[in-house]
Amino acid sequence: MASAQDSRPKVEVRGLSKVFSRRRDELAALQDVDLEVRAGEFVCLLGPSGCGKSTLLNIVGGFETQSAGEVLVDGEPVAGPHPRRVFVFQEYGIFPWASVWDNIALGLRHLPQDEQRRVIEHYIELVGLRGFERSYPSEISGGMKQRVAVARALAVKPDIVLMDEPLGALDSLTRHTMRAEILRIWQQERMTVLFVTHDVDEALQLADRIVVMSPRPGRIARIVPVEAPHPREIGSREYVRVKTELYGLLGVSRTI
Amino acid sequence: MGYSLWPFLAIAGGIAVILGSRRLGESLQKVVLPLSAAVIGVSLWQLACEFKSYELRAPDGSVRLIEVFPTPWQTLVELARMLQDGTLLRYTIASLYRVAVGFGLAAAIGIPVGLVAGWSTRAYRTINPLVQGLRPISPLAWIPVAILWFGVEDASAIFLIFLSSFFPIITGAMTAVHSIPTVFLRSARNFRLGRAELFRYVVFPAALPQIITSLRMALGIAWLVIVAAEMIAVQSGLGYVITDARNGNNYPRVLAAMVCIGLIGIVLDLGVRQLQKLDEVRWGFSKA
Numbered sequence: 001m002a003s004a005q006d007s008r009p010k011v012e013v014r015g016l017s018k019v020f021s022r023r024r025d026e027l028a029a030l031q032d033v034d035l036e037v038r039a040g041e042f043v044c045l046l047g048p049s050g051c052g053k054s055t056l057l058n059i060v061g062g063f064e065t066q067s068a069g070e071v072l073v074d075g076e077p078v079a080g081p082h083p084r085r086v087f088v089f090q091e092y093g094i095f096p097w098a099s100v101w102d103n104i105a106l107g108l109r110h111l112p113q114d115e116q117r118r119v120i121e122h123y124i125e126l127v128g129l130r131g132f133e134r135s136y137p138s139e140i141s142g143g144m145k146q147r148v149a150v151a152r153a154l155a156v157k158p159d160i161v162l163m164d165e166p167l168g169a170l171d172s173l174t175r176h177t178m179r180a181e182i183l184r185i186w187q188q189e190r191m192t193v194l195f196v197t198h199d200v201d202e203a204l205q206l207a208d209r210i211v212v213m214s215p216r217p218g219r220i221a222r223i224v225p226v227e228a229p230h231p232r233e234i235g236s237r238e239y240v241r242v243k244t245e246l247y248g249l250l251g252v253s254r255t256i
Numbered sequence: 257m258g259y260s261l262w263p264f265l266a267i268a269g270g271i272a273v274i275l276g277s278r279r280l281g282e283s284l285q286k287v288v289l290p291l292s293a294a295v296i297g298v299s300l301w302q303l304a305c306e307f308k309s310y311e312l313r314a315p316d317g318s319v320r321l322i323e324v325f326p327t328p329w330q331t332l333v334e335l336a337r338m339l340q341d342g343t344l345l346r347y348t349i350a351s352l353y354r355v356a357v358g359f360g361l362a363a364a365i366g367i368p369v370g371l372v373a374g375w376s377t378r379a380y381r382t383i384n385p386l387v388q389g390l391r392p393i394s395p396l397a398w399i400p401v402a403i404l405w406f407g408v409e410d411a412s413a414i415f416l417i418f419l420s421s422f423f424p425i426i427t428g429a430m431t432a433v434h435s436i437p438t439v440f441l442r443s444a445r446n447f448r449l450g451r452a453e454l455f456r457y458v459v460f461p462a463a464l465p466q467i468i469t470s471l472r473m474a475l476g477i478a479w480l481v482i483v484a485a486e487m488i489a490v491q492s493g494l495g496y497v498i499t500d501a502r503n504g505n506n507y508p509r510v511l512a513a514m515v516c517i518g519l520i521g522i523v524l525d526l527g528v529r530q531l532q533k534l535d536e537v538r539w540g541f542s543k544a
Contacts, residue, residue: 061446063442063445080445081445082446083448085446087446091437092439093440093442095443095457095462097462097536098457099535136535136539
């Protein structure tokens with residue numbers, strides 16, 4: 001890749017606005033959002049529900065179109081969904097009628113058989129699902145379903161993975177393990193990640209930078225860098241300091 | 257006049273078994289409970305016969321018991337006779353053949369058309385009003401039309417079966433496509449599935465459980481309708497047996513045919529329910 005492109009951000013969001021027209025009035029979901037994401041960066045979009053974080057993700061993914069502004073990926077405007085920017089949904093977009101193996105094969109239909117097999121085996125190994133290749137989603141746990149979704153997304157070798165509260169449907173202990181898993185996989189594969197969450201700890205444990213958003217209209221309140229290297233010490237002074245800052249930005253009381 | 261004692265004993269016994277079945281194991285319950293219900297049903301049937309029977313005193317002083325209603329035993333004897341002389345097999349095959357052809361055609365046309373109409377808004381707007389307008393018309397209302405068109409032939413009955421199962425199937429397929437969760441379609445778009453791939457890998461499998469449910473419903477209706485259709489539109493089959501036996505004043509045979517129709521109905525439904533156990537569709541059914 002040319003060095004000129006290396007300095008260019010992977011994702012550029014410029015002056016992005018999104019207005020949903022409702023029956024009587026209009027709802028400004030996003031207003032004038034600017035954001036740059038470097039290649040290989042892990043960015044969390046953090047905010048309360050209704051702050052437009054999912055809308056932003058949907059526009060980057062190409063599932064929704066903006067009302068104003070532009071989104072560039074590698075300098076090219078986004079026009080519709082593309083396998084280079086793969087979505088992982090909260091409600092597991094994996095297909096219940098297909099086995100784990102066939103789900104991961106979804107994006108690999110155009111590869112030759114043996115190549116397909118090699119790639120699927122690699123990602124099944126990566127997400128720790130060996131032995132469950134022939135299982136159906138109804139036979140495995142929520143955490144395992146999300147592992148399938150991650151494997152299916154990564155198998156097409158995307159540049160960007162867009163995760164929309166991917167752990168939202170899981171219990172808190174499984175969430176914890178899955179965060180560690182996602183970090184491990186990200187450190188191994190080095191894809192760019194845009195990760196939507198409303199969980200402050202989740203953002204703090206995962207992100208290189210946390211984009212804090214405020215609601216109605218959705219805009220960026222502040223971008224908070226998290227400098228601490230992985231693995232992060234959850235009780236460390238730095239961790240608590242940033243956490244306090246985030247709670248302040250979100251307008252949440254620190255005492256309960 | 258007197259009633260037999262055994263139906264009362266059987267009913268009491270049946271109720272006692274049902275009430276006491278809590279202590280039985282799961283698998284034993286599955287056998288014992290429906291069996292008790294059957295015993296009670298047959299007993300009530302017997303009592304109904306005895307209620308309707310009366311004694312006729314002849315001028316010579318002899319008394320004869322006139323049984324108006326065929327008893328379970330008489331029905332069973334008649335059933336055995338039909339089984340022996342081959343009428344039962346022949347007519348069952350005739351009925352099943354018509355249902356198979358009519359239902360098969362309805363599924364072969366209804367499923368693909370329903371899938372397309374469920375997917376494309378324009379196709380839906382074109383087809384749905386017609387389907388919803390024709391659907392409420394009882395298939396029985398079509399009998400005169402069918403006879404006019406096809407004559408008193410197999411084709412008449414097949415046409416009626418087609419009509420009776422086509423509308424539930426096509427409606428089921430359309431609704432099934434409409435209720436596919438967005439997240440599945442988005443996944444498909446994300447991985448750049450073409451139109452044919454989209455149908456093969458997403459739309460069809462996602463709609464399949466609901467399609468199977470509508471097939472099950474349609475087969476039930478088809479089996480209801482075939483009997484009615486055969487009573488009028490053709491001269492063979494289990495429905496025809498009923499009309500024919502009534503005309504010959506052979507009421508045990510009427511009842512025997514009814515019992516057969518019920519039993520075959522159960523078998524057909526069990527057959528369709530087997531489809532729900534396939535790996536590809538199990539997810540769409542709650543554990544049953």
